[in-house]
Amino acid sequence: MNVEPGLAVAKGHGTENDFVLLPDPEGRLGLDKALVAALCDRRAGLGGDGVLRLVRCSAEPEAAPMAADAEWFMDYRNADGSAAQLCGNGLRVFVAYLERRGWADLSGGRELAVATRAGVKRVRRDGGLIAADLGPWFIPAGAEGAAAGEDALVGVRGEPVPLPGLSVDVGNPHVVVALRDVEQLVAADLTRAPLVDPEPVQGINVELVVPGPVGPDGAHLAMRVHERGVGETRSCGTGAVAAALAARVWAGADPPSTWWIGVPGGRLRVRVPDGLVLAGSRVELAGPAVIVAEGRLAPEWLALL
Numbered sequence: 001m002n003v004e005p006g007l008a009v010a011k012g013h014g015t016e017n018d019f020v021l022l023p024d025p026e027g028r029l030g031l032d033k034a035l036v037a038a039l040c041d042r043r044a045g046l047g048g049d050g051v052l053r054l055v056r057c058s059a060e061p062e063a064a065p066m067a068a069d070a071e072w073f074m075d076y077r078n079a080d081g082s083a084a085q086l087c088g089n090g091l092r093v094f095v096a097y098l099e100r101r102g103w104a105d106l107s108g109g110r111e112l113a114v115a116t117r118a119g120v121k122r123v124r125r126d127g128g129l130i131a132a133d134l135g136p137w138f139i140p141a142g143a144e145g146a147a148a149g150e151d152a153l154v155g156v157r158g159e160p161v162p163l164p165g166l167s168v169d170v171g172n173p174h175v176v177v178a179l180r181d182v183e184q185l186v187a188a189d190l191t192r193a194p195l196v197d198p199e200p201v202q203g204i205n206v207e208l209v210v211p212g213p214v215g216p217d218g219a220h221l222a223m224r225v226h227e228r229g230v231g232e233t234r235s236c237g238t239g240a241v242a243a244a245l246a247a248r249v250w251a252g253a254d255p256p257s258t259w260w261i262g263v264p265g266g267r268l269r270v271r272v273p274d275g276l277v278l279a280g281s282r283v284e285l286a287g288p289a290v291i292v293a294e295g296r297l298a299p300e301w302l303a304l305l
Contacts, residue, residue, distance in 0.1 A: 016265025088237020
């Protein structure tokens, strides 16, 4: 493990989906599963749902093909150390930290391109929120699955039978399950990963949702999520997008384009271009991002790893 003594770190969250940030602009940090898991440990480490390593594309072989379009690569790892394609809340926190360090400027309506394992994403400020175009998405089951409203069965602990779910790909995999009411949502046991049939090869994020009212500001959903490699989290950005996209399928003709997703950690906004139901080239996620603290890892703690 290639870790310098006194390694700089930060802590941030987006609707209480929290992350440890590792600034590594020159790509010198050897980030392995053991270090990620130790950092994310909520008792013996800093605690987090994942780790965000900030590295320039020019210094990261995995991101080099995107260097012409983006300066920075978001190396996102789940709390268990596994690499993930994308994290919507993490992307906003990543950009907020770049701004804090003076490595990015989103003032005056400027956009920032960020490289991820799911491609280059563009981020902007929208008032007090940070908004990110998460790019291409699709309903894997296509028109047939959309007509049925489902393409998987999801076993949630405590539910007597598996529940129907609809798969959504937002650069990473999700399956969304509609529940009958908020009481069922609150009672759902997500201390264990739901069992999805057919079983995804690389794991999957599971969103449990309850559709709410449609108002002048858009449609509303309540959501809880179990993230692969992490467990239940207070929020999931790409999960909120997947939930809105699935709900648009279930809504039928002329579904709302703006969705407000209530999660345990706050509220997120999702906007989808009109007329797109099965696939699209863009979808925008907006929400807050907070940098909580900055510091350095103690050499004594690193020596224990």
